[in-house]
Amino acid sequence: MPRKGNGKVYFNGLxxxxxxxxxxxxxxxxxxxxxxxHSDISLVIGVSKESHRWGTVVTKWRKxxxxxxxxVMGPTYExxxxxxxxxxxxxxxxxxxNQGRRTVRRSAEVAESTNRKGLPPEMLHTxxxxxxxxxxxxxHSLTAARKLGKVEALAG
Numbered sequence: 001m002p003r004k005g006n007g008k009v010y011f012n013g014l015x016x017x018x019x020x021x022x023x024x025x026x027x028x029x030x031x032x033x034x035x036x037x038h039s040d041i042s043l044v045i046g047v048s049k050e051s052h053r054w055g056t057v058v059t060k061w062r063k064x065x066x067x068x069x070x071x072v073m074g075p076t077y078e079x080x081x082x083x084x085x086x087x088x089x090x091x092x093x094x095x096x097x098n099q100g101r102r103t104v105r106r107s108a109e110v111a112e113s114t115n116r117k118g119l120p121p122e123m124l125h126t127x128x129x130x131x132x133x134x135x136x137x138x139x140h141s142l143t144a145a146r147k148l149g150k151v152e153a154l155a156g
Contacts, residue, residue, distance in 0.1 A: 019045040019057040020064060029069050030083045036073070037080045049079075101141060108134030 026044045027036060038049045047053045062081075065071040073081040074092045084092055111130040119127070 014053075016057050016060045019053075020061045023057070023061045024064070029065070030071055030073065032083050032085045034083045035076070035078075035080050036083075039079070101137075104134055104137055 022044050023041065026040075030036065041058060042049055042054065045054065045057055047057075062073050065073060072084045072089050072092060074084045074088060076082050082088070108131055111127045111134075114127060116124060116127065
């Protein structure tokens with residue numbers, strides 16, 4: 001049963017605001033090059049990295065840092081986050097772009113392979129739209145990729 005709090009509806013979950021505010025209080029606005037360990041985040045919010053709650057809270061915190069302070073924290077291989085400098089932000093951006101491109105391609109593949117028989121006209125229109133948008137996106141990506149050849153190397 002949904003419950004209300006602060007004008008929002010929660011479905012048996014807890015609002016993230018309290019934990020996000022705790023992270024903001026503990027770490028403030030991180031500077032370029034700062035490293036924040038996953039274990040330190042876990043201590044502040046009181047949940048393990050393996051919990052769904054941890055990911056929900058940290059995602060919201062990272063989004064807030066970007067939206068409010070233009071701070072981008074990228075994951076490291078050392079179980080931590082690193083506040084990215086401009087060069088690393090380019091690589092991070094390219095990686096996110098490529099992930100999005102794959103997601104769009106997969107959605108178009110599902111749309112193209114869907115059995116259209118018996119679908120109402122509105123759904124047929126939606127399927128056609130997804131496939132059309134992907135074809136336009138793909139055409140643009142193919143022509144733009146030639147211009148960005150050297151940038152792709154930074155993502156690795």
